[in-house]
Every structure is written in structure tokens, then in C-alpha cells.
Amino acid sequence: MLHLIIADSELELVPKEITNHPDVVGYAKRRKKRPEQVILDATYHYRALRRIEDGERRGRPDIVHFCLINALESILNKEGKLRVYVHTRNNKVIYIKPETRIPKNYNRFIGLIEDLFEKKAIPKGLKLLQLKEKPLSVLLEEVGADKTFIMHEDGMQLTPPKFGEVLAQYENPAVIVGGFPHGDFKSSLKGEKISIYRASLTAWAVVSEVLVNYERFALF
Amino acid sequence: MLHLIIADSELELVPKEITNHPDVVGYAKRRKKRPEQVILDATYHYRALRRIEDGERRGRPDIVHFCLINALESILNKEGKLRVYVHTRNNKVIYIKPETRIPKNYNRFIGLIEDLFEKKAIPKGLKLLQLKEKPLSVLLEEVGADKTFIMHEDGMQLTPPKFGEVLAQYENPAVIVGGFPHGDFKSSLKGEKISIYRASLTAWAVVSEVLVNYERFALF
CATH class of the missing domain: 3.40.1280.10 (SPOUT methyltransferase, trefoil knot domain)
Structure with missing residues (x-):
């Protein structure tokens, strides 16, 4: 085996530091979820990612x-x-x-x-x-x-x-x-x-x- | 080699027969495209697919x-x-x-x-x-x-x-x-x-x- x-x-889920970022808020809203319920996705959250540690790989x-x-x-x-x-x-x-x-x-x-x-x-x-x-x-x-x-x-x-x-x-x-x-x-x-x-x-x-x-x- | x-x-692009189907129209609108410009996708167009030939595989x-x-x-x-x-x-x-x-x-x-x-x-x-x-x-x-x-x-x-x-x-x-x-x-x-x-x-x-x-x- x-x-x-x-x-x-x-x-990971969107980390707390960026749940208020407008890109994250807009993305969650479009998907009818709360920001803390959505999976972090560099394609859509790249601007928010610039603000957090290791943002270039997350x-x-x-x-x-x-x-x-x-x-x-x-x-x-x-x-x-x-x-x-x-x-x-x-x-x-x-x-x-x-x-x-x-x-x-x-x-x-x-x-x-x-x-x-x-x-x-x-x-x-x-x-x-x-x-x-x-x-x-x-x-x-x-x-x-x-x-x-x-x-x-x-x-x-x-x-x-x-x-x-x-x-x-x-x-x-x-x-x-x-x-x-x-x-x-x-x-x-x-x-x-x-x-x-x-x-x-x-x-x-x-x-x-x-x-x-x-x-x-x-x-x- | x-x-x-x-x-x-x-x-394929959405075939002509179903460009008027409400699921296709709604999908295209959300993506800000015309129905005939979008790629057919069974995940989103499965109801429309029932109406066309080979719909179960397209x-x-x-x-x-x-x-x-x-x-x-x-x-x-x-x-x-x-x-x-x-x-x-x-x-x-x-x-x-x-x-x-x-x-x-x-x-x-x-x-x-x-x-x-x-x-x-x-x-x-x-x-x-x-x-x-x-x-x-x-x-x-x-x-x-x-x-x-x-x-x-x-x-x-x-x-x-x-x-x-x-x-x-x-x-x-x-x-x-x-x-x-x-x-x-x-x-x-x-x-x-x-x-x-x-x-x-x-x-x-x-x-x-x-x-x-x-x-x-x-x-x-």
C-alpha cells in the first residue's frame, strides 16, 4: 500500500485578517456565503493576499x-x-x-x-x-x-x-x-x-x- | 517525438438549438457574454443538454x-x-x-x-x-x-x-x-x-x- x-x-478558509477586504466580501456575496465560509483562492483574492504573510503562495x-x-x-x-x-x-x-x-x-x-x-x-x-x-x-x-x-x-x-x-x-x-x-x-x-x-x-x-x-x- | x-x-460553443434556453441565457448574462459566445458546460447547462443529441456526453x-x-x-x-x-x-x-x-x-x-x-x-x-x-x-x-x-x-x-x-x-x-x-x-x-x-x-x-x-x- x-x-x-x-x-x-x-x-484554507479566508483568514480573519482579510475577511473585510472588498474583493473577499464581493466574492463571498456573489457566492451567497459569508467571507469566513469561503476557501481562499489566489485567482480571486490576489489583492487581499498581498496584505498577509506568504501571500504569494497561498x-x-x-x-x-x-x-x-x-x-x-x-x-x-x-x-x-x-x-x-x-x-x-x-x-x-x-x-x-x-x-x-x-x-x-x-x-x-x-x-x-x-x-x-x-x-x-x-x-x-x-x-x-x-x-x-x-x-x-x-x-x-x-x-x-x-x-x-x-x-x-x-x-x-x-x-x-x-x-x-x-x-x-x-x-x-x-x-x-x-x-x-x-x-x-x-x-x-x-x-x-x-x-x-x-x-x-x-x-x-x-x-x-x-x-x-x-x-x-x-x-x- | x-x-x-x-x-x-x-x-464546443453552446449549439444554436439551445442558445435560447433560460439556463444558458442566465449563465451567459452572469458571465457578461452572449449565449453563442460561451463554451457548453454540462455542470451548468445540463437541463438544456437534455434537448439535444448526445446530450448525456456533451x-x-x-x-x-x-x-x-x-x-x-x-x-x-x-x-x-x-x-x-x-x-x-x-x-x-x-x-x-x-x-x-x-x-x-x-x-x-x-x-x-x-x-x-x-x-x-x-x-x-x-x-x-x-x-x-x-x-x-x-x-x-x-x-x-x-x-x-x-x-x-x-x-x-x-x-x-x-x-x-x-x-x-x-x-x-x-x-x-x-x-x-x-x-x-x-x-x-x-x-x-x-x-x-x-x-x-x-x-x-x-x-x-x-x-x-x-x-x-x-x-x-
Whole structure:
């Protein structure tokens, strides 16, 4: 079983400091929500983001969306060999059941995540998605991987196929991929850093490389 | 060079038959466009879609978005070994230069495509995206692949790694992936049908499997 953790994802509700910003107020109003109920989105809140710490990287739910869309529709997941977790900036963790069908439409995905942040588990009975307060370190303990890899530009250089081969040497490896557009992890991390390419890659490109190259050894 | 063709994509402007439908009129008005200027989107136009042929599969620009996001951010594309084409329902073909940065935000992507359908080439000078009237058969002639594969559930069964190996035996292979949610290709196609999994996969999952498994032989 491969444990995929999208870590330090830039997925959060609009932070208190900017709930009064006119762009945020207008956006929430158009969506018939209160400002504190909406997910921060750099596309629409970029002016407000200039006023807060790390504003140049925050508000990227699209990265989480692409990673989930790739991971959950992968052959590895269909074969029951994948678990996916989304860890976010404010130390929340989203647990996602493998059978979850994430909305393909982005605006519906945002609505779903807003619903999750309010209700902590959706849908009520099935609880396909659950949100818990948890730092990355505690999630990692809980996952109990026999080896943890961190996808990182400064890591040991391995080609993606070679990394797939290395991963498959473990029973329950965990792979951490940063869910942010640039910069470094905010959480302190323990694990082996791996770089699969000499230039930066998007989070979802890394997810596809890791899953598909692992499948080769784990499934076929 | 691998030529990836997303074919019979369900990407089109709202068809004439339903430009008067109240859902379409309201949607266009909210977006400050005329109904005939907006891209058909099943999420918002599902009631109108019930009235037209193939309504249960049309209006899926999200599929094209995910395929492009995966293909253009792939290592294969960064290494200059990939060309991507989007062929659509009404025999239009979108040519995409490899250096194109597709908007990650879905709503911006839709705006971009609407702009492309109007102007036929964007941006004006660079022409990163170009839209031409062209059936799939003519595109295939133009691509001039030494072998054409069609990803199809009824095709010859090969594991994804094995298919990567087969692909790499050709100098300029073309791979056709259906850009629709279910059903079969509408265009008549010539090529070898390949199935990489015993169950159906989304178009973007197939794109990732094909590109990553080809990379292994073409790059590393």
C-alpha cells in the first residue's frame, strides 16, 4: 500500500485578517456565503493576499484538486493499493476514502471543500471526506509507513522509473508531495528527500510520476 | 517525438438549438457574454443538454483541461518530446505550442477557450493556441506518425509499462485518447486499438499512464 500525502497544501478558509477586504466580501456575496465560509483562492483574492504573510503562495485549492483528480482516478487507486491524505497550511488533514469521486468541476469542488470545512465530515453517513486537526508529524506516525520519502528539489537525484523501483522495495511506503506552488515545506519533515527531475515540477506532475512508476512494480 | 491527440473532445460553443434556453441565457448574462459566445458546460447547462443529441456526453471542457494540465506539465513535454492536439466534436483542432502555460484556474481556462473560439489564435503575436477547422483524419495525415495507436476499451490488452515499451519502438508515434466521458469515438479512426486496463479510465488518467510509461524508454 502506497500512502500519498499532499503536504502543506495551500488550502484554507479566508483568514480573519482579510475577511473585510472588498474583493473577499464581493466574492463571498456573489457566492451567497459569508467571507469566513469561503476557501481562499489566489485567482480571486490576489489583492487581499498581498496584505498577509506568504501571500504569494497561498490560496491554491486548484493544486489539491489536480492532485486528487490524478490520484483517485489512477490505476493504483482502482486496484486498492493507494491511500491519499491532504495536509494543509493550518495543520488540518483531509482523509479521503479511496472510493470517493471528487467533483471534476472546479467550482463544485470548492463548494464541497467549503462544506467539509464547516461539517468536518461529508457526506453525513458515508464520511468519504473527513477533516481533522492534525500536524503532519502526527499524521505520519498514524500512517506508520516503513519508509517515508519527501519529494524535494534538493533531494537525492533518482530518475522516476528508478524511484518507482526503490519505492516498491517497501511494504507501506509514504510519499510526501508539497501542495504549494513554489518555495519550501513549512512543516518540519523527517524522511528521505528525493528529486526526480533537475527542474521544478508541479505537484500533480510529481503525483502522476510517482504513482505510475510505482504501479509498474506493485501491479504488473 | 510523441504526438498526443485528445480526440472527439466534448468541447464546443453552446449549439444554436439551445442558445435560447433560460439556463444558458442566465449563465451567459452572469458571465457578461452572449449565449453563442460561451463554451457548453454540462455542470451548468445540463437541463438544456437534455434537448439535444448526445446530450448525456456533451459539454465537458473539464476533461480537456485535465488532459492539457497533465500533458503540458509532464517531464516528456519539458524535454521537448511531446506535441499535443485537441480535436473536438465539430471537427475543430486546437494546436498547442509546447511552451504554453494553460491557466490552472478552470474559470480562466474557459475564458481562454472562449477567446480562442472567437479569435482563432491567441495571444495575437505568439499564437500559443490556434484553432483550425479540420477533421481528425486530416490532422492525422498532417502529423505523419509512423504508427497510430487508439486507446480503446476493446483494444489489444497491454499493461501500461508494456505499451510504453511498444510506443518507444517508433520514431514518431501518435496516441489518440478520447476526450469524452463515456461511449465511443464519433470520428472514424485508423490505427491499432490498445487497452491498458480491464476497466474504463478517465482520459487524463490514460494520458498520464501513456506519457509516464513512454518517458521511461524515451528519456531515461
